[in-house]
Amino acid sequence: MTAMEIATSVLSLTAGVGVFLIACSMMSSNLESLGSKKLKALFAKASKSKLVGVGVGTVTTAAIQSSSATTVMVIGFVNAGIMTLAQAATVIFGANIGTTVTGQLVALGMFGGGISASAVFAAFAGIGAFVLAFAKKDNAQKIGGIMAGIGMIFVGLSLMSDAMHTFAESAALKRFLSVIRNPLLLVLLGALLTAVVQSSSVMTSIAITMAVAGLISLNQGIYITMGSNVGTCITALIAGITSGRNAKRTALLHVIFNVSGVAVFLLIGLFLRIGGTDFGWVLQKMIPNAPQTQLAVFHTVFNLLTVVIVLPLTNLLVKAVSAIIPDKKRNGNTDANAPRLYFVDDHMLTTPPIAVQQVKNEILHMAEISVRNFHYACDIARTLDYTQSERLKANENELDYLHKELGIFIVKLLKSELGEKDRIYLSTAIRSISDLERVGDYAENIVEYADTLRNANIRFSDEAVAEIENLQVCVQNLYEIVDKVYRDCDDEMLRQAYSVEETIDEITYAMSQKHIDRLSAGKCTFVAGAQYLSLSSNIERVADHLINVAKTIREYT
Numbered sequence: 001m002t003a004m005e006i007a008t009s010v011l012s013l014t015a016g017v018g019v020f021l022i023a024c025s026m027m028s029s030n031l032e033s034l035g036s037k038k039l040k041a042l043f044a045k046a047s048k049s050k051l052v053g054v055g056v057g058t059v060t061t062a063a064i065q066s067s068s069a070t071t072v073m074v075i076g077f078v079n080a081g082i083m084t085l086a087q088a089a090t091v092i093f094g095a096n097i098g099t100t101v102t103g104q105l106v107a108l109g110m111f112g113g114g115i116s117a118s119a120v121f122a123a124f125a126g127i128g129a130f131v132l133a134f135a136k137k138d139n140a141q142k143i144g145g146i147m148a149g150i151g152m153i154f155v156g157l158s159l160m161s162d163a164m165h166t167f168a169e170s171a172a173l174k175r176f177l178s179v180i181r182n183p184l185l186l187v188l189l190g191a192l193l194t195a196v197v198q199s200s201s202v203m204t205s206i207a208i209t210m211a212v213a214g215l216i217s218l219n220q221g222i223y224i225t226m227g228s229n230v231g232t233c234i235t236a237l238i239a240g241i242t243s244g245r246n247a248k249r250t251a252l253l254h255v256i257f258n259v260s261g262v263a264v265f266l267l268i269g270l271f272l273r274i275g276g277t278d279f280g281w282v283l284q285k286m287i288p289n290a291p292q293t294q295l296a297v298f299h300t301v302f303n304l305l306t307v308v309i310v311l312p313l314t315n316l317l318v319k320a321v322s323a324i325i326p327d328k329k330r331n332g333n334t335d336a337n338a339p340r341l342y343f344v345d346d347h348m349l350t351t352p353p354i355a356v357q358q359v360k361n362e363i364l365h366m367a368e369i370s371v372r373n374f375h376y377a378c379d380i381a382r383t384l385d386y387t388q389s390e391r392l393k394a395n396e397n398e399l400d401y402l403h404k405e406l407g408i409f410i411v412k413l414l415k416s417e418l419g420e421k422d423r424i425y426l427s428t429a430i431r432s433i434s435d436l437e438r439v440g441d442y443a444e445n446i447v448e449y450a451d452t453l454r455n456a457n458i459r460f461s462d463e464a465v466a467e468i469e470n471l472q473v474c475v476q477n478l479y480e481i482v483d484k485v486y487r488d489c490d491d492e493m494l495r496q497a498y499s500v501e502e503t504i505d506e507i508t509y510a511m512s513q514k515h516i517d518r519l520s521a522g523k524c525t526f527v528a529g530a531q532y533l534s535l536s537s538n539i540e541r542v543a544d545h546l547i548n549v550a551k552t553i554r555e556y557t
Helices: 003-034 036-044 050-064 067-079 085-098 100-109 115-134 138-167 171-179 183-197 200-213 218-231 233-241 245-274 279-286 291-324 346-350 352-383 389-414 420-456 462-488 491-520 526-551
Strands: none
Touching (some): 003 138, 050 067, 050 291, 067 233, 067 245, 085 100, 085 245, 085 291, 100 200, 100 291, 183 200, 183 218, 218 279, 245 279, 346 389, 352 389, 352 462, 352 526, 420 526, 462 491, 462 526
């Protein structure tokens, strides 16, 4: 090979890998957006049984074409407390099965020399591009993106294949590769290269094209492919290191699972060599003269058998990683109740549609805290019993924290590839968290009115206390309706919410009139009356902020 041919082949290989990665990313983002509701429903089913969890991981990874994305998503769920470690384990097992789909696609594209099949599938890139250029509807554009992604996978494959065939003419390269026959070295090589390109799918595809070109033997390709399963753990490790304790355990579990599968197959390979044969001989007998299919089939069987072996040991694996990364011993200054985001973390940014749903759950949780504080404040004002005052202060700190940190997360999420509906929802979410933070502020105001009464050694009259209790019931009723409206995007329930909010307005107006009557009758003091009017006005504003949260659904439904 001349220097020019080498340079051209390197550039062609680099271009092929780049197109392949972009294609996988394009397919992933569009499939996530198009099927986001189904993906959310899938993950909700992961807790039903171990097999269901494996199925969820398999289907999700096959859909979004990235075991790393699925694993990082799962780590995010574990970190947020949405998924247990055992549930996460089964989904990760399934993710390894789902990632074999790419290898099968590559083998299909190279079947029979790779020209006709690759050309047919590569044509999807052009069809998808036309759809993207001329389609007006959002879903049609996503379908176009998926088609373009599929086509680009085969365009990238063709570029890599051409480069490998050129490299196959180099006697020096063949001599170099022929030296690397040690299975452990080949596994380490596969792991290292996968860690560099950040994709086991790309590494498996490169191994297939190298085997077809004759650059490496089938056995070498098998061990490099096994190594790719170890190398793909690097993404999970990075995600886990920067997360909570359970997330670190999930990342470690992923490493142990993948490494143990490779270890088992290395032992099987050793026994085969002792018996005078190897994996390549077995596959050649099963599927003669088709190295691309042989390697793709091995990759699938390898991952399936690893899951079959490890799945019954899931609970033991969970106990092992929990022992390796134990819980911290808590002292008297524990921070267990420190404010935190319950449903989202930055790792979920890799799967925007799922992250959007989790933002909604975080806002619903924030609403629950704000209304709970409202009731604490009203109870203090009615009774001057400050038993719940510390809990109220802690909740207010949490609301401030959620307002700031969730807002930062939403801004980051808005920079992702999102559908128009999700983008509109997130813009309303920023307003909603401000509304809910204001509810917390009004709760603080109400406590200040109670402080004024306590310092003056006076209380509200029995009639005023009864009216405040009645208003609390109305606000609770409004909150429960708003929760259903926001959770289910229920326009009919929104009309009910408006009706309750109007009732609260009427009650607060009537309260001001009754207050004047009580002042005239000498049943309350001016100081108590002033706090009472301020309190009723604040409660009316609490209702306004809750209805603001509910009516945002009309902007994106």
